[in-house]
Amino acid sequence: MKLQEAYDIVVVGGGPGGAAAAITAARRGLSVLLIEKRQEIGTPVRCAEAIGRDQVAPFIALDPAWIAAEIDAFRIFGPSGQSVRVPPTSPTIVVERKIFDRELVNAAVRAGATARAMTRATGLIIEDGFVRGVKMISLGREETVRARVVIGADGPESQVGLWAGLSTMPRMADYYTAVQYLLAGIPLDDPRECQYHIGNDLAPGGYAWVFPKGPDKANVGLVITATHEKNGRSAQEYLDAFVERRFPGASVLALILGGIPVGGTVKELVGNGVMLVGDAAHQAEPITGGGINLAIFAGEMAASVAADAIAAGDWSKKALEAYPRRWHQEHGRAIKSMAALRHSVLKFSDERYDRLVALAAELPLAEMSVFDIILRVLRHDPGLLLAAREFLIPT
Template sequence: MLPRCFYPAVVFVKSEWDVVVAGGGPAGLFFAIKAAEGGLDVLVLDKKQEIGSPVRCAEGLGVDGVNMLLNAGLPDSDGWKGWPVKGAYLYAPNGRSVRIPGNGYVVERPIMEREMAKAATRKGARVLAAHDVCDVIKEGGRVAGVRARFLGEEREFRAPLVIAADGFESLLARKAGLNTFQPAYHVDSGFEYLMSGLDIDADAIHLFFGRDVAPRGYVWIFPKGDNTANVGIGIDARLDATAKQYLDRWIEKHGKDYGLSNASVLEVRGGGIPVGGFLKKMTADGLIVVGDAAHQVHPLHGGGMFLAMEAAEIAADVALKAFERGDFADSTLSEYNDRWWKLRGRSLETALKLRYAFERLDDEDFNYLVDVLGSEDVLAMAEGDAGAVRSIALRVLKDRPRLAWKFREFIGDVVMGSGG
C-alpha cells in the first residue's frame, strides 16, 4: 500500500458544493464555466477515466459554437478547433449533389473537452474524472446531492442544485422522478471509423442519403486534415442490420469513388443518438437536465454539441438567479424550460416533423429533392424555420403532388399554418 502522501488529492475533495454537475461533456462543462464565472462553487463529476474520451460523434461544430467556446475562455488554438470546413455536400442516391455554404470546424473533441475542463477550473470549478454518479440524494422530496463511485468507493456530494448532464440515458433525471422515456422510434444507432489515407475534398463535409445507404439517416465524411476523416453513419436503431453493416456495405460499394479504397482505420466508435422525444419538463426541485440527457439533439442531422452548450448557458443563468433568491424549487427552475422551448424547442419540433416526412422518401424522391432544392432551402429546413419550410413545401408539392402523403403530418401542422 502506498504511503498516505501518495494518495491523489481527489480523495480529500470536500462534500458540500453550491452545484454538483453529473457529466463532463459539452453540456456539463459549459454549465460549469458559466456558473463558476458567476461566482458559484461548482463540482463536475464524470464517469470516464479521461475527460473527452471516448469520442462518440462526428465532431462537427459551427462557427457559432466555436465562438461560444472562445468567449468562454478556451484558447484560440487549432489544437482543439481542428480542421476548418466550408459547408457541406449533400449527395442523392444517383450521385448528384447540392453544396450548402457555411463555415465550421471538425473539432478535436477530446482536446476540446479537456480545454473546457481547464477553463472551468480556471474560473474556480473542480472537475473530477472516474467518478460514476450512481444515485441522487433526496431530502424532503427534493434533490439535495448525488452519490458517486470512485475506484470502488462510494462517496456523497451535497448541493442545493444538481445538473443532470449525464447523457441521453440519464440516470439522474429518472431518479429525480422525471419522465425521460425515449421510444425506440426516436433513437438512431451510430457507428464511425476514424480513417487515414483518404483522398477527398477536405474543404467540406460530405453527406450521403438514400434508403439503401442509410435508412432514416445518412453516411458522413467529416475531414480532419492530413488525409484523415471521421467516416460514419447514423440509422434507425430498430433495423435488423447494424449501423456497422450498413457502413461497411457503403464503403465496399462506394469507397473507391470517394477516396476510401486504401484508407487505414485508426479508431472505431459507436453509440446511440436521440433524435426526437424532447423533454417537456427538464426541471425538478433541486435539479436541471441539460444536453443529451434532455434529448436536446437535432432530429435531422443528430448534432448536439451546440444545442447542449446553448441549453447549459440558459441553465447557468437560471441557476445564478436561483442562488440570488435562495430558492431551488421546481417552480423557480422551470424558467429554464420556458426559455429553452421559446429559443429552440419549437424549431426543433418543426425539424422533427420534417424527419417524419424524410423517413418516407424513396431514392427517387431524394434524387428529385437534390435537383430542385437550393442551398438556402436546405439551410431553412435544418434550422426548422417554419415560415420558410411552408413556402418550400408548397412549391415542392405543387410540382410533385405525390409527396403530399409522405409529408402528411408536416402539411397538417405547418403548411396549413397551425404549427408555424
C-alpha cells in the same frame, strides 16, 4: 484532493453540456463540482466532431490544437449520386473532441469550478421530494456530496433524470443508432467540405457522412433509425458497405459506436433541485443528430437559471421552470418541428430524395436560411409538402 461536503451546483457529466453549465455557474460566483465517470475527460470520442465555431467562442478560446478542419460547405448527395453544395449558415469547424472536451472542462476549472474524472454518480440524495445531492464512486471511494442544484449532463444514457423521477426514455423510433470509423489514407474530394449521403439502401431512416479531419483523414459514419436494426442488418454492416464502395483499402484508426435521442426535448427538464441538459434532455437536432452546440446552449441556460434561483433562495421545480420556458422559446419549438419533419422525410422514397436534391440545386442557397430552403423545396413539390405537413403545422 478532498471534496467539499457541499457545493451550490454539482454537474454530472463532463461533455460539452456539463462543461458549459460548470463554466457559467462558476462565472456567476457559485461553488461548482463537475464529475465525469470516464478515466479521462474527452475519451473515448463518440462524435463526428463538427460544430459551429461562433457558438463555442464565448466559452473557450479557439485553439489550432483542437481544430482539425475549417469547413466551407456541406454537400448533400442523393441516392443516384447527384449532389447539391450548401454553404454553412455560420462558420463550421471539425474538432478533436478529446482535446476540445478536456479544454472546455479546463475552462470551467479556470472559472473556479472543481472537476473530477473517474467519478461516477451512482444515485441522488433525495429528501422531502427535493434532490439534495449526489452519491458517487470517486477514484474508487464511495462519497456523497450535497448540492443545492444537481445538473444532469450525463449524455444519452442519462440516469440522473430517471433517479429524479423525470421521464427520459425515448421510443426506439426516436433514436439513432450511430457507428463511425476514423479513416486514414483516403482521397478526399474536398478537405474543406462535409458530405452527407442519403438513400434507403445506404442508411434506412438516417444518413451517412464524411467529415474531413485533414487532407487524407476523415470521420466516416452513419446513423440509422434504431427500429431499422430489427431488419437484421446492423448499422456497422451498412457502414461497411458504404466504406467499401467509397474508400476501398482505407485504414481504420478508430471505431466508435453510440446512440442519439432525436425525438425532441424531454417533457420534464427540471424537478425540485434538479435540471437536465444536452443529450440527457434529448436536445440534439432531430434530423442531423448534431447536439454539441445545443448542449452548450442548454448548459449555459440551465446554469444561469440555477444561479438566479440560488440567489433568490428558491430552487424548487417552479423556480427552475424559467429554464424550460427559455429553452422552448429559443430552441425547443424549432426542435419539435424538426422532429416532426424527421418522421416525414426519413420515410421518403429514393426518387423523392433525388427530386429534393435536384430542386435544391436550382436555388440560390447562399442567400437563404435553412428554414427558407426547406420551405422553398417543399413548395416546389406538392407531394413533398403533403409528406412534410407535420413540420409546417407542428402539433
